[in-house]
Each structure stands twice: as structure tokens, then as C-alpha cells.
Amino acid sequence: MPLDLRETTSRRRADMADRLTADGVLTDKLLRDALLRLPREALLPHAYVRVSGPGADPIDWRLLDGSHPDDQEEWLDLIHSDESILLQRDGEPLDALPHGPVTGGHMTSMSTYTPATVEALQAVGLGPGHWYLELGPGPGVSLALAAAVTGPGLATGVERDGHMTAFAQRNLDRLGVGATVVEGDALEGHEPRAPYDRIHSGIGVPCVPAPWVEQLAPGGRLLTTLATRTPSWPGQLLVTRTPAGTVEAVLRGRPRGYRPVLGYRWLSALGHRARIKADPGRARPTRLAPPPDDAYGFWLAAAYLAPGLVRDFQAESMTIVAPDDDSWAVAGPGDGTVRVCGPRDVWAELEELHARWEEAGRPESYTVDLTAGTGAQTVTSGAGPKALTWTLPALAGIPRPRP
Incomplete structure (x- = not known):
């Protein structure tokens, strides 16, 4: 260079x-x-930029090549920004990608935006000498950072895509940080090097795979996103194994989270945007003012207890859509009314849930019981008859890598 x-x-x-x-x-x-x-440009030598607007199919992209003089300034701006870096379409090989415009495909691997990576590594309390496992490392940015903190030979990543595994390992070797990426099913963890002091999942899961908990050392911490069908209200789960060996897990709502494991189809409000603009629905009084965006405990509960909803964050007024039910609600600008449309009264569900959330003490965090092993994992806001409680979806039905 x-x-x-x-x-x-x-x-x-x-x-x-x-x-x-x-x-x-x-x-x-x-x-x-x-x-x-760490020179992150060694791990992110190229990046896709989306050219098409929302809803376009096929999608137009432009590939920035960090070695190309015409791309270099924009590429450097992007990989040092707080944006996600898009790296791979449809599981493609990552050698000799065509520079410039390309059409079609959907992103299958990316590097998480840096603030989320930093927050995650700080949340697990990573330190020198820790055995570290990264699930779904992609190009290896967070894995390289972890290896730089723990020391060489202690950080391992499990990546399901063979092309991305080879790409990441080659670039990590060039950096000399002493991190290893193995191809495999991240939902199984990586038993050969277990137990781990710190486990970080770069993929969202509906519940916690049993091997992850089993491979956590006493005193260890595990951090993952719990994914639902809505991208609007993610939950971050921190699992701790005490020195005595017992497992404690706390779930909190967050403004952002990781994308779900392959096989999850996220809901989208995009297909209803034009219709909502043309007809927001009939107005009716409401006792519920639009809850603030940072009421994470409420919105997290809504992801589970009012399922099938997604928010259009680009709308001028708070707009919540139930795409599968062809229904929506548009909150008024503080005038005590809400507009509703469709067979499902979305806002009535949120009114009822908000009342329950307040009766439960406005919880901002929830306890998750993982002691049932492969059984159901239950979430609760506390003790008593007014506590909010739900069961996490199972892993069944998620496609697994071919052997």
C-alpha cells in the first residue's frame, strides 16, 4: 500500500x-x-452501494473497488463511516468481483455498522486472555477487533458461507491477528474449542440455541439479538453463566439489532406506503399518545405480544402496519385521534398492550428462562399476576447449511 x-x-x-x-x-x-x-481496509477491500430506490426489483448496485483510483475516496469514506458495509450478493464467490454497476441479487453478507460492533464487544466485557467465539463473523471485522483485545489464538468465528469463510480467513491472515474462521453451522457453536469466556452472535435468532449456552464457560457472557418477524423493535439478550454454573439471561429492547439468521422473512411496510398516503383511514379518539421511540421495553413487548406489526419509520406521523392483515394505524400529531384502516385494529392492540405494560410497572428489561434446555424458553417482566410473559419461538424451520 x-x-x-x-x-x-x-x-x-x-x-x-x-x-x-x-x-x-x-x-x-x-x-x-x-x-x-487494525487497518479495516484489509478486511473490506470492496463494498456494494445500492443505486435503486426502495422497492426496486431487480436492484441496481455499484461495486466500489478499493484498489480502483476512481473508487478509492468514496470507498474509504464508506468503510470508516457508521454505515453497514455490503459485501456479498446471493452467496457469490468474492474473488475478482466486477467493478462498477451490477444488477440483481440480494445481500447475503455484510459488515455491521461500527457503533453496533463497538457496543456489542463492550457489552460482553471482552478482555485479554478470553476465549472468544463469534457466530456469523462475515468478513471478520469484529472478530479481528476481538482478537486484538484477547490476544492471538483465542478468537474463533463460525461462518456458514464457504466463500465468505475463505475470504475472511485470507484477509485476517494478512493482518496477522491470530484469529480463525471455520465453515459450519453457527447455530451449533463450535464445540472443539469450547468452553468460551465470551460468545457474540452477529446473527439474530428467534431463541437461544442450546449449544451456545452449553459452550459458555463459568463466568462467561453471551450476547445475541433475539429476532422476530419485525425489524422495528429488536431485543438484545445477555446471557451470563455464574462462577457456580447457573445461567442468567436478561432481554432488553434496543434501537438496533442484527439481521436474522437466513430463513426469516422480515415484514415490511413499504408495500402499503402509497395506499396509506392516499387513505390513512378513519379517525377515532384514542387514549394512547404515540409512545416515544425510546420506550424500548414497550416496543419489545409489542414485537411478541402484538405480533405481525412493522413500523414505517419514514412516515411523517407514527405509522404501524400489519402487512399480512392488510391493516394499519396512523397516529395523529398529538390531537387525541388515530386513523385506522383494515380488518385488524392495530392501534386498539397497542392501547391494550400499553395499559398492561404500565400495570406491569413499565418494565425496560425482561428475564429469560433458559433452564429448560431444548424446551420452551419463557420471557417474563417479573413476578405476580400482572407481569408480561411470553414464550420465544423455536428454531424449527430455519434452513441449515448442507453438510
């Missing part, structure tokens, strides 16, 4: 670390040092 580019990327890493620190996201000194040292 030419000297001027090395200097440029070093400055960009410093700017990135300073930005994350100023925003209150980056607080761990070891992780900051890792961000400053």
Missing part, C-alpha cells in the same frame, strides 16, 4: 475512534487501541 494511503487510512481510523468516543459509544481503552491499530 502506498505511503500516502497508509497515512490517509491511519487518520481516518483516528477520526472514526474520536467520533465514536465523542458520541459516547466507545469507552473501552483496549477496544479503542484495537480500532486504531
Whole structure:
């Protein structure tokens, strides 16, 4: 790499670390040092940029090649930004990708935006000497950061896609961080190197796979996103195995989470946007003002107890859609009314759930019982008859990698 580019990327890493620190996201000194040292351009040598607008099919993309002079500035801006980096369409081989415009396909691998990566690694409390397992590492950015903190030979990733496994391992080897990526089913963890002090899942799952818990060492921590059919209200689950060996799990709502494991079809409000704009629905009084976006405990409960809903965050007024029921609700601008349309009264369900949430004490976190092993995993806001409770969906029906 030419000297001027090395200097440029070093400055960009410093700017990135300073930005994350100023925003209150980056607080761990070891992780900051890792961000400053690791040349992420080695792990993200290309990136797709979407050209088509929402709803286009097929989708038009443009591939930025970091080695191409015409792409270099935009590529460097992107890989040091707080955006997700799109890397692979439809499980394609990752060698000699065509530079420039391409059409069709859907993204099957990406690098998570940096603030989420930083928050996750800080949440698990990663430190030197920890045995670390990354589930679904993609190109290996978070795995490389973890290896830089734990020390060489202690960080392992399990990736289902063979092309991405080879791509990530080759680039990690060039960095010399001592991290290993193996091809396999991330839902099975990686028993050969278990137990692990820290496990981080870069994929959202409907419930916690039993092997993940079994492979967690005493004193260990496991962090994952619990995925539902809605992308609007993700939940972050932190599992801790105490030094005595018991398992504790706490679920919290978050503003963002990881994409679900392959096989989950996310709901979308996009197909109803034009219809809602043309006819928001009939107005009726409501006792529920639009709950704030940061009422994460309520919205997380809604993902499970009012299932099948998705929010259109681009709408001017709070708009909640039930796509499968062809129904929606548009909250008024604080005038005590809501507009509803369709056979399902979406807003009435949220009114009822909000009342239950308040009766339960407005919980912001929930306890998850994982002690049943392969049995049902139950979530509760606490004890008593007014507690909010639900059961997590099973893993059954999720496609698994071919042997």
C-alpha cells in the first residue's frame, strides 16, 4: 500500500475512534487501541452501494473497488463511516468481483455498522486472555477487533458461507491477528474449542440455541439479538453463566439489532406506503399518545405480544402496519385521534398492550428462562399476576447449511 494511503487510512481510523468516543459509544481503552491499530481496509477491500430506490426489483448496485483510483475516496469514506458495509450478493464467490454497476441479487453478507460492533464487544466485557467465539463473523471485522483485545489464538468465528469463510480467513491472515474462521453451522457453536469466556452472535435468532449456552464457560457472557418477524423493535439478550454454573439471561429492547439468521422473512411496510398516503383511514379518539421511540421495553413487548406489526419509520406521523392483515394505524400529531384502516385494529392492540405494560410497572428489561434446555424458553417482566410473559419461538424451520 502506498505511503500516502497508509497515512490517509491511519487518520481516518483516528477520526472514526474520536467520533465514536465523542458520541459516547466507545469507552473501552483496549477496544479503542484495537480500532486504531487494525487497518479495516484489509478486511473490506470492496463494498456494494445500492443505486435503486426502495422497492426496486431487480436492484441496481455499484461495486466500489478499493484498489480502483476512481473508487478509492468514496470507498474509504464508506468503510470508516457508521454505515453497514455490503459485501456479498446471493452467496457469490468474492474473488475478482466486477467493478462498477451490477444488477440483481440480494445481500447475503455484510459488515455491521461500527457503533453496533463497538457496543456489542463492550457489552460482553471482552478482555485479554478470553476465549472468544463469534457466530456469523462475515468478513471478520469484529472478530479481528476481538482478537486484538484477547490476544492471538483465542478468537474463533463460525461462518456458514464457504466463500465468505475463505475470504475472511485470507484477509485476517494478512493482518496477522491470530484469529480463525471455520465453515459450519453457527447455530451449533463450535464445540472443539469450547468452553468460551465470551460468545457474540452477529446473527439474530428467534431463541437461544442450546449449544451456545452449553459452550459458555463459568463466568462467561453471551450476547445475541433475539429476532422476530419485525425489524422495528429488536431485543438484545445477555446471557451470563455464574462462577457456580447457573445461567442468567436478561432481554432488553434496543434501537438496533442484527439481521436474522437466513430463513426469516422480515415484514415490511413499504408495500402499503402509497395506499396509506392516499387513505390513512378513519379517525377515532384514542387514549394512547404515540409512545416515544425510546420506550424500548414497550416496543419489545409489542414485537411478541402484538405480533405481525412493522413500523414505517419514514412516515411523517407514527405509522404501524400489519402487512399480512392488510391493516394499519396512523397516529395523529398529538390531537387525541388515530386513523385506522383494515380488518385488524392495530392501534386498539397497542392501547391494550400499553395499559398492561404500565400495570406491569413499565418494565425496560425482561428475564429469560433458559433452564429448560431444548424446551420452551419463557420471557417474563417479573413476578405476580400482572407481569408480561411470553414464550420465544423455536428454531424449527430455519434452513441449515448442507453438510
